[in-house]
Amino acid sequence: MLCALGSAVCFGTASVLQAVAARASAPGTGSGVDPMLLWRVLRQWRYLTGLALDALGFALELVALRSLPIYAVGAALAASLAVTAVAASRLLHTRLSGMEWASVCVVCGGLALLGLASGAEGDRTGGTALRFGVLAVAAGVLLLGAAAGRLRGRPRAAALGLGAGIGFGVVEVAVRLLDDFSPGALLTNPAAYALLLGGGAAFLLLTSALQRGSVTAATAGLVLGETLGPAVVGVVWLGDRTRVAPLAVLGFGLAVVGALGLARFGEAGVD
Template sequence: MLIGLLTAIAASICYGTGSVLQAVGSRKSARREAAAAGRLTDRGGPSLSSTAKAATTWEFVVGTILDFIGFGLGALAARLLPLFLSQTVISANLVVTAVLSVRLLGIRLTRAEWTSIGVVCSALVLLASAAGPEGSGHTPVATHWWLLAISVLLMVGGTAVVRLLGGRAAILAGLLSGLGFGALGVGVRILNGIDPFDLGALLTDPALCAILVAGIGGMYLHTVALQIGSVNGATAALVVGETVLPGMIGVWWLGDASRPGFAWLAVLGFALAVAGAVAVAWFGAPEGHGAEDTGVPDEHGSVPEDRRDPVRVP
């Protein structure tokens, strides 16, 4: 349990740091394209060109490397802990994202945002205290095919809807990316050929394809969310997507459980974690801010005063 918790915390730090660095690279690319073209798209969303160019900035590259490290650590945590605990601890990258965004994106957090972050941290303590042993993760092959089908539907269909909505789709893109990462966590948990190791079973398991589809699609949608919305709001929506459904699936189908007599504490901690993430999304998305004026550092690393998020006191 301790090794699993430390692994999940390390994954959270990698993901949180990577998100902010990706936000810096994504928004810098979006701002440059907007300056050149006068707009992002007819509907205010990111173009495929700006999304591709974002991946070439050094900030985005470093952030992506951290994401891959976080993925490996998160996959290990998903095998060592109940999904409702591992996914929620990993989602605490929201705290890392929020704190680093103060320095790197020039964002000023309000009292409501700090309070919401405190709620998330407290909820994680409750969850860790209540968590019991993880389930076996053994499921019929049909379940693996269902996971692949749902992953394709979410990532392909979700991408189409996000493109249609354009600049209004930041929270939706963040939520869909979270669902993708949640499907990835479930896939890692049920993946055949891991213990004992069997390369043939691993490569022919539909869950492996689901992991690839959900991971790649989730990363793309997260990049889009960072380009067109609040970094804290997008990450908070991601948190909801990657914790709620995987946690429920872990309990209902994979045999995850809390310690005897502590089910109420696990439910309370889970509910508070989700509520805190939603609160950060609610308070962290300033009205009227697009990709061009959301605190993007210029080439010298500074954030002009007229693009800093204003201090909003609830």
């Protein structure tokens, strides 16, 4: 759980640094997702610092996913929105309201309950159908991004953030579906390709969302996409369980609702 929370701190801080870099980058010529945006922002130190934090956060997430149920890790990562809001108040010169601070407390309370109630990760490895299904979802993230990139303002940021969240959710599930890390096994496992495709698409969509949209709206979509679906997959197909199910459900719900409350009442960007 400490690794999962550390991952949330890394991801939340990285989101704001990447937002600053994305907005300082010259805008593309079209209204959709700009594949060249990543090339432009990679020349900025803030974005590179954000990537370094993302890499550290991903390493911590991997450790957490090998020890905790997916729903516990996903809810902990939802706390990244609280980190984003606090960091954005400093770097993007916004002010957190009393409601936003209350939402931060709700997130922390939910995580505390979840930490008390969560059990060990499931011992199922998933079947071939699930592996190909995760790969199909990863490909679908790109289609969602193409459609969402044509929207405007807050809906665009939220939709792109949701697509990015689904992509990162694919990564969470794919990590659990990798039971053999030898080169031959990885090359024949669809989950390995899903991890690469889902992660790459998620980075592109999230960067596009942060360039010309609300940071909190984008991260709210991110929270929904990377928590709900993977949690269901973990419980239904991978055997994740809890020590006290009602307490775990309450903690998960509080963490997600608190994160969404930050996106509803807070505004760390412009539309």
